[in-house]
Amino acid sequence: LFYSISVENKMKSLWCFMLLNVVFSSALPVEPIPSTEGENRQLAQEYLAKYYEPQGTSKHFKMSNDIPIADKIRQMQGFFGLQVTGKLDSKTLEMMKKARCGVPDVAFYSTFPGDLKWKKNDLTYRIVNYTPDMSPSEVDSAIQKALKVWSDVSPLVFTKVDSDDADIQISFGVREHGDSYPFDGPDGQLAHAFPPSPGIGGDTHFDDDETFTAGTVGYNLFLVAAHEFGHALGLSHSSDPGALMNPVYSNIDPRNFHLPQDDINGIQSLYGAPIGPVKPTGPTTPEPCDPNFFLDAVTTFRGEMMFFKSRFFWRKHPQMQETELHLISSFWADLPTKIDAAYESYEKDMVFLFRGKNYWALNGYTLVQGYPKSIYEMGLPKTVEKIDAAVYNKDTRKTLFFVGSKYWSYDEAQKTMDQGYPRKINLDFPGISITPDAVVEYNGNFYFPQVARMVARIYRETDREMHTLISL
Template sequence: MTRPARAVLAVLPAVLAVLPAAGLPSPARLEQLQQQPQERLVQGQAYLAKFGWVSTTESRFGSLQSLSSKLAEFQQFAGLPVTGVMDDATVAKMQQPRCGVPDKAAPLKRQRRRKRYALQGSRWRNKALTYKIVNWPKNRDRELTRKAISDAFQAWADVSALTFMEIAASTNSKANIDVRFEYGDHGDGDAFDGPGGTLAHAFFPIYGGDAHFDKSESFIVTPGGRDGVDLFTVAAHEFGHSLGLAHSEVNDALMAPFYRPPGVNRDVIKQDDIKGIQSMYGPPEEQPAPAPDTGGPPDTDSGGGGDGGGGDETDGDGDEGEVDARESENAALCEDSSVDAIITVSVKPGRETYVFKGGDYWRLTDIAVAEGYPQRIADRWGGLPDDLDDAMVYTPRRNSKELVFFFKGDKVWRMTNLPTVDEGYPKLISEEFQGIPNDIDAAFTWKRNKKIYFFKGDQYWRFDYEAAKSGGQGVSDKYPQNIRVWRGLPGNLDTVNTWKNGRTYFFKGGSYYKIRDRPLRLTGGYPRNTGEWWFGCPDNQGSIHQQQPAASQQRGDISADETYRDTVIGYGEGDTQPRYGGSAGLTRPSELLTSLLLPLLAALAARQL
């Protein structure tokens, strides 16, 4: 055997090992594909042809090798396990409602490298675009439909230099983008397929930019609605195509081809989408400062550099507009800091805190109220009533799906996927939580034992949700018990919240309390003023401190004036033990004893409650 032949044989096993990774199907994969039902293979070929993965010729005459390779490409794009066969996960993904624009849209010019987002290659020359709603979906309120479409355009305007303006359909003026709702074959060569499947499609700028929506779909035009497809989300995706974006391979991007219901914040445009749109049209242009309001306070020198600590209006720090905006966003919370409910829930990419009061809700940052609030509960939370009694988040096990419960009177609503109410709800409290009274004051899940605690007046109940769902007893016969067990906690609570730091806070009126569970008792330095520490209310609203809380003293942090004794009991924040006399090595004898007894006391307290 010649030396070149021996060299080829030496590397042959390595070459065969990388064939599947290189997109070339292995013999085992081809055999598995050949054994699959013919109907499933035809379904896969048709899907891949429809959405640009194979040409018409390939779909008619392609070999199993070609089909397997294209399936592997699609699976990688869709975030599926790359098997190269029509497995169950691939079939399910192909049946998922989606956009009708091909995934493999041919770019107008070859790009040097594949980006996470994808540009089709054409764009609008001007950045002030117009649109016209030519016709309407069936059985949907036109003004709500108009708002959903306007909001979808605005979502792109918020992250780019683009602006959008609607032109009335009754005028003869031509718009840049026509928005239409059509049935089946509607004259553009890409017929709709009825409910499900293809929801909509749009044309890139070079082809006119128009967006068409399948009129047979049950579009939801009110945020949080059920039994349909959210028009705002679908429209925002399609308008991305109208602006020049192709489908993205990032699964959580808006420009990924598959439909996903929006979250409660409706922040459907993700970082990948922002990078794509700004690469074509640039970031939002800075807005000029508004002219002074001559009917308000005298104009002040804005050249001084304020310290951001919330000084008075005439100190020349230039923050008047910021303070005014903050006051307008949280005015109702600062005038009366009592609330109906506070929950902290998982919202990608992290956790968010929401406050409910009357018919409004707010989203909180780490130190204040987020911009753009309040908003109406009815506009975002899937049919929840106003004036809730309370809400709580229940997570039975680590990494399990959160269940969010909302209470009012004798009814309870449950959400598994925010902000949509689960099917079959609302239910009676007596049905979902047998043994718990109606008109509760507050409820929360205690992290130490994963049990739910309900409060009403000066009594409380412990509920085992997992046991109740398994047919067991949710409430022990020894309940209700007196709230005095929670040492220092008042009766008639408003709400309870377990915040991002894992600590639990109890709210009543304009104050809030923190309870240590090692041992069970009120934390020193509480109650605190809810308006200042949670809602960012300014000093003139009656807050405890003289300025906005520092970053090191946000909400649940131990204040500087707490005593040594209060800090030792329960180990303080972060379960760290303070040292005696500032020494890094010495501890008090009593502290050593405490460190040995506290775990036992905590376990006894959990069992007692």
């Protein structure tokens, strides 16, 4: 079930090993796109032409032409951390359909003449017109907050003016709006901005066919604007899925937004740090090969593995070498940004995700209506405030919930807790002396990775004994 570990890998964390190397004996093929789906192929061609081989000779978005389409697909797959095949598979198409920024993903800024930054720190901006989706005061507030994201971590200062010679001209338009880079209607491309330069440089345009809001319904103007202003200041796209400058829109709660460290590093490489004794820092994207890394939850998912950490999750397909990293909010805007525990129910074809006293259900990638529900509806006592780990046994159709030093057994068919629980974990699972971070079941075996001791153990239901799988 697992690859052997070479000597040079033994210093890596156990989770790094699991994330990058675990494979199951039964594997599902990567789903290709049927050849009859001409509409999808047309979408892919337009996407690649727009973001990986832009047309035209503008100095802003110029790139060499005549790149084979398979090479462009590989480039796109590599940028987003997908399996690099050069083929239009379902996951590649899925990524192409996500709402995103209209600026290309390749390193276009290397083609711009001169420095890719403003030669001054005091910049002016003008809001040329307003979207009817929001009140002018809401738009003003969203724009001001979006600029403040960057001024808080750099020496930049932004001043609103009502002048044609403002450094950054901000406007809303639809389709062809005067810059030779037309918008595409609802969804798809949300906005675009031009890098620092005379004339159109710094100008930021929003597609008014979108529904912009101050909340989480529609597209949050603050989040879209903060990203676009990164371009207006000289930043290109980041392949870090947690970065603000990642091209794909992520519907996070703007009230909890903190500029990620990747973006802070980028803007400070251009303009330096702000004046003051305290240097701002931001959240980072987790690195599974960090020896101190541990996961929040892990579960199977229709033949794949899903690993959760903070606001991120990894997808590992058994036939893919790469492990995909995504923001939870990029798939499920209504889920919490951190998951405590997760398990898959094969009979129900659902994945259940737990956070605090509540849990949610997924059917495929769709949130099931009627959730979240309380964990107490399952029969857990009110003394339980969160579930540390969960695992479903498809042979017994029972789900085990691990909480502290104890665990409960839940009968999925009867929807009740079994009698005689909770029981001590260390009595029934010898060798597991600490609260599990996560547990996953496969072929009747329970996998208990323990980062603190750098071991992974299997509990085999057939002989009810614990076996050491890996010891690093």
